[in-house]
Amino acid sequence: MDDRDNIIRALQEQVRILTARVAELERRLNLDSSNSSKPPSSDGLAKKPSEERTRSLREKGRRNSGGQKGHPGKTLEMSTTPDLIVIQPVNSCSSCGCDLTDVDPCRQERRQVFDIPKPTLEVTEYRSEQKRCSCGEYTTAPFPENVSGPVQYGPRVRAMSVYFNHQQLIPEDRVSEIFNDIFGVSIAAATIASYGSAASNMLKPWLQRLYQWLAVHALKHLDETGFRIGGKTQWLHVMSNAFATFYRIAAKRGEMFQGLSGIIVHDHFRSYYKLSDVLHALCNSHHLRELKALIEIEKESWSARMSRLLRYANKHRDKAEVVRLLYDRIVADGLAFHESQPPLDSVNKRGKKKRRIGHNLLLRLRDHRDEVLRFLDSADFPFTNNCGEQDLRMMKLRMKISGCFRSFTGAEVFANIRSFTSTCRKQGVNVFGALEELFQGKLPAMPV
Numbered sequence: 001m002d003d004r005d006n007i008i009r010a011l012q013e014q015v016r017i018l019t020a021r022v023a024e025l026e027r028r029l030n031l032d033s034s035n036s037s038k039p040p041s042s043d044g045l046a047k048k049p050s051e052e053r054t055r056s057l058r059e060k061g062r063r064n065s066g067g068q069k070g071h072p073g074k075t076l077e078m079s080t081t082p083d084l085i086v087i088q089p090v091n092s093c094s095s096c097g098c099d100l101t102d103v104d105p106c107r108q109e110r111r112q113v114f115d116i117p118k119p120t121l122e123v124t125e126y127r128s129e130q131k132r133c134s135c136g137e138y139t140t141a142p143f144p145e146n147v148s149g150p151v152q153y154g155p156r157v158r159a160m161s162v163y164f165n166h167q168q169l170i171p172e173d174r175v176s177e178i179f180n181d182i183f184g185v186s187i188a189a190a191t192i193a194s195y196g197s198a199a200s201n202m203l204k205p206w207l208q209r210l211y212q213w214l215a216v217h218a219l220k221h222l223d224e225t226g227f228r229i230g231g232k233t234q235w236l237h238v239m240s241n242a243f244a245t246f247y248r249i250a251a252k253r254g255e256m257f258q259g260l261s262g263i264i265v266h267d268h269f270r271s272y273y274k275l276s277d278v279l280h281a282l283c284n285s286h287h288l289r290e291l292k293a294l295i296e297i298e299k300e301s302w303s304a305r306m307s308r309l310l311r312y313a314n315k316h317r318d319k320a321e322v323v324r325l326l327y328d329r330i331v332a333d334g335l336a337f338h339e340s341q342p343p344l345d346s347v348n349k350r351g352k353k354k355r356r357i358g359h360n361l362l363l364r365l366r367d368h369r370d371e372v373l374r375f376l377d378s379a380d381f382p383f384t385n386n387c388g389e390q391d392l393r394m395m396k397l398r399m400k401i402s403g404c405f406r407s408f409t410g411a412e413v414f415a416n417i418r419s420f421t422s423t424c425r426k427q428g429v430n431v432f433g434a435l436e437e438l439f440q441g442k443l444p445a446m447p448v
Helices: 002-029 155-167 172-183 189-215 270-274 284-298 301-315 317-339 357-367 386-402 408-426 431-439
Strands: 130-132 138-140 219-229 232-240 245-250 262-266 278-282
Touching: 155 172, 155 189, 155 408, 155 431, 172 189, 189 232, 189 245, 189 408, 189 431, 219 386, 219 408, 232 386, 232 408, 245 386, 245 408, 262 386, 278 284, 284 301, 284 357, 301 317, 301 357, 317 357, 386 408, 408 431
Parallel strands: 219 262, 262 278
Antiparallel strands: 130 138, 219 232, 232 245
16 A cells, blocks of 8 residues: 555656646747747747737837828939930921921920949059159159059948948858949959958957947947857847947857946846946836736736836836836735745755746846836936847847858957947948948047
């Protein structure tokens, strides 16, 4: 009988472990990019029905899509100085057939076609004079500083190759095809890669000043994502705001930026709390996604109240005191609910007692209340970390196109150039023009 009791107890324990594991796996199966931090690409091909798939965190606006009333709009307008005028003559009457060749037109109707001139390479030859003085000495005129070889490509070709490769994320081989198809010139992929390395080296002094400028700026967004380099996972860190972007490659996720001050916006990654001399602001998009999962999967009533409150607070920041009171009440109600629940069956009975997902979120919302509601302190403080996440999005697209980087140096070149081009975009500077000036030896001004 003792053996049977032991077998029964062992089977009951096995059932308990498997039941807890199945419950956790079912919860994970119901998570996707709309109710967790999983990227949209992880949703796969098994899409939800359209009415569920389009139910995003963004609330429906009151206005119709498209341009709004009073928006100036942009359209193609006629030029007052066309480069070429082609006359369409009237040679005969369309009614009687009379010859009108020598008759002056009474009026003209205009139509214009905007097109690109046929691309071609322009070859500039520099000839350095040599002259002999009466003293017998020969003097040779120096070539321009950027003309270093007998034959070379100019700054516009170099800028265009870097623009295609690093800004538009076109691989080197295909950039070579573009030059061959459009300009009829063959540029090796290795040459295109060397132009990227040259641009990265020229940008290093500017990037150092950019980092120092961002580090002491009053507000910046921090985020990170995995980067495959040489078959290993490395990390791409971003520090950015509405005016500038700085990327950095690191071997570990927890290698933080140093020398920061002001307010940093992030997604509650623990390593950010190791930074001193900063105030923290947490991304509420992450909170809303977690709350959505609790609403849809766990059916916890407090989560719907908190989700509505955060949305309301973002729209009515003048109600800060009321929001804080309601926030504390919802957190207290949620904690009371979880403390009244029976303990979870844990697969491993040793170690720290396991808590429910919602309970963990409530403790975070309670312990980091001021950081969650930091956006209420000023209209300039963001509700989310969207700036940092958006700055990483195109970097991840580069990984999807090319798979990975072969070397740390190649990844660093890409990060340096994207820091420059992203900052140019935010400053309203033409990216191609800025790259051309860079290859002419002109470093851009710092953000303002």
